[in-house]
Amino acid sequence: MIHSLSLTEENYLKAIYHLSNSGNENVNTNALAESMNTTPASVNDMMKKLSNKSLIGYKKYKGATLLPDGKNSALHVIRKHRLWEVFLVQKLNFKWDEVHEIAEQLEHIKSPILVKRLDEFLGHPTIDPHGDPIPDENGIVKEVVKAPLSELPQGSVGILVNVSNDDPSLLQHLDKLEISLGSKIRITERMDFDGSISISIDDHSTHFISNEIAKCLLITILD
Amino acid sequence: MIHSLSLTEENYLKAIYHLSNSGNENVNTNALAESMNTTPASVNDMMKKLSNKSLIGYKKYKGATLLPDGKNSALHVIRKHRLWEVFLVQKLNFKWDEVHEIAEQLEHIKSPILVKRLDEFLGHPTIDPHGDPIPDENGIVKEVVKAPLSELPQGSVGILVNVSNDDPSLLQHLDKLEISLGSKIRITERMDFDGSISISIDDHSTHFISNEIAKCLLITILD
DNA sequence: ATTAATTTTTAGAGTAATCTAAATTATATT
DNA sequence: AATATAATTTAGATTACTCTAAAAATTAAT
Numbered sequence: 001m002i003h004s005l006s007l008t009e010e011n012y013l014k015a016i017y018h019l020s021n022s023g024n025e026n027v028n029t030n031a032l033a034e035s036m037n038t039t040p041a042s043v044n045d046m047m048k049k050l051s052n053k054s055l056i057g058y059k060k061y062k063g064a065t066l067l068p069d070g071k072n073s074a075l076h077v078i079r080k081h082r083l084w085e086v087f088l089v090q091k092l093n094f095k096w097d098e099v100h101e102i103a104e105q106l107e108h109i110k111s112p113i114l115v116k117r118l119d120e121f122l123g124h125p126t127i128d129p130h131g132d133p134i135p136d137e138n139g140i141v142k143e144v145v146k147a148p149l150s151e152l153p154q155g156s157v158g159i160l161v162n163v164s165n166d167d168p169s170l171l172q173h174l175d176k177l178e179i180s181l182g183s184k185i186r187i188t189e190r191m192d193f194d195g196s197i198s199i200s201i202d203d204h205s206t207h208f209i210s211n212e213i214a215k216c217l218l219i220t221i222l223d
Numbered sequence: 224m225i226h227s228l229s230l231t232e233e234n235y236l237k238a239i240y241h242l243s244n245s246g247n248e249n250v251n252t253n254a255l256a257e258s259m260n261t262t263p264a265s266v267n268d269m270m271k272k273l274s275n276k277s278l279i280g281y282k283k284y285k286g287a288t289l290l291p292d293g294k295n296s297a298l299h300v301i302r303k304h305r306l307w308e309v310f311l312v313q314k315l316n317f318k319w320d321e322v323h324e325i326a327e328q329l330e331h332i333k334s335p336i337l338v339k340r341l342d343e344f345l346g347h348p349t350i351d352p353h354g355d356p357i358p359d360e361n362g363i364v365k366e367v368v369k370a371p372l373s374e375l376p377q378g379s380v381g382i383l384v385n386v387s388n389d390d391p392s393l394l395q396h397l398d399k400l401e402i403s404l405g406s407k408i409r410i411t412e413r414m415d416f417d418g419s420i421s422i423s424i425d426d427h428s429t430h431f432i433s434n435e436i437a438k439c440l441l442i443t444i445l446d
Numbered sequence: 447a448t449t450a451a452t453t454t455t456t457a458g459a460g461t462a463a464t465c466t467a468a469a470t471t472a473t474a475t476t
Numbered sequence: 477a478a479t480a481t482a483a484t485t486t487a488g489a490t491t492a493c494t495c496t497a498a499a500a501a502t503t504a505a506t
Contacts, residue, residue, distance in 0.1 A: 041496080268462095463490100
């Protein structure tokens with residue numbers, strides 16, 4: 001790869017990675033424009049550029065896919081993002097809903113030795129504060145099996161490993177209910193009418209949550 | 224000022240600050256070009272821009288001076304730079320000569336709350352690993368005095384910030400005495416006869432060193 | 447299978463930062 | 477004070493990224 005990537009290029013690669021991981025193999029121009037808060041025209045320009053650098057595969061009107069070098073770069077940026085999030089939460093006492101914007105900046109710091117030292121300092125964490133896996137130094141991600149709480153039957157028990165929505169009002173609500181990553185959640189009752197459910201948290205407090213919220217809570221199922 | 228500064232603008236302001244602190248009040252185009260590794264023409268363009276934003280005072284052929292807003296911005300960037308250097312050395316075990324390049328990147332992260340939390344995490348340090356003062360949150364700098372240990376009176380206390388000699392036998396000797404950069408050194412006794420002195424290191428071990436060695440040890444004076 | 451709607455691409459232009467080369471102003475020398 | 481030297485500024489271009497508006501290709505609908 002030789003040539004170091006610009007901040008913008010890194011952000012495009014990251015967006016392509018996330019979009020192709022959550023749906024279609026080929027990432028289309030409009031989706032990318034929306035996720036990056038820019039115009040389809042700008043996306044198109046960048047697709048040509050990344051394609052010329054062999055970071056993505058791109059055919060006119062057919063969307064983009066990450067090539068090995070591009071995927072590797074994306075994963076390295078994601079690794080840095082998630083390591084910094086762990087730092088911010090564990091060492092600087094940020095809440096898990098406050099760290100994303102700052103990590104978006106820190107992820108672009110270029111220094112392999114810094115990443116290595118940070119990783120050591122944090123004790124080689126494997127998941128970030130949102131429960132997402134941290135790619136290792138070779139870009140290998142250990143995917144976790146997750147399901148939204150909304151899709152599990154009554155009686156299910158599991159660990160909250162991810163909140164698939166960054167909306168601060170949601171995250172703050174969960175904080176108020178004392179629901180956090182690592183919480184043990186049991187579905188005690190399920191309303192078929194609207195999909196709302198009753199859950200117990202860590203075997204003590206009990207709350208009612210809407211189907212919309214349940215959809216955002218990804219659970220690793222126990223038993 | 225409202226409008227947030229670009230990375231480049233911040234670097235120019237920082238360079239003007241450093242140059243006007245080490246010599247002439249008015250910083251001239253060529254000096255700035257040299258210190259920023261760019262051309263006088265580029266500097267000239269930026270001077271117009273910063274001048275239009277009332278960050279610097281600038282008259283044709285007369286050089287630049289920082290105006291209050293510009294100085295404040297420069298000091299805030301320098302504060303971040305030095306706080307990150309402390310972090311890198313104290314928490315991530317970098318050597319003091321390895322941190323500059325990384326801090327040059329970290330200093331541009333924009334998040335007031337991050338600076339506040341980092342400062343707390345580090346215990347509100349007042350000098351960086353090179354012995355330079357860290358401006359406070361209002362941009363106030365407590366200037367420090369650096370002097371060779373050989374020139375200080377009995378009773379002086381300070382931090383070792385530089386060793387002005389590369390001779391391996393000196394460095395090995397210092398290693399053996401467990402004197403390293405950042406060590407707190409107190410002059411407990413001074414021999415007028417040959418200029419040799421007795422020092423305590425980090426308030427425990429005590430050693431005798433010659434005037435020749437003392438000349439090589441540059442100290443930031445505390446109190 | 448045409449037409450309509452959507453998506454994607456091109457064309458042309460703007461902004462920030464940079465450069466080289468030439469022109470201008472200031473300073474130093476005789 | 478005139479001239480040589482050095483510093484500074486302007487002019488004109490370049491690169492990276494972005495945009496709007498219009499054209500082209502694809503997909504969906506009748």
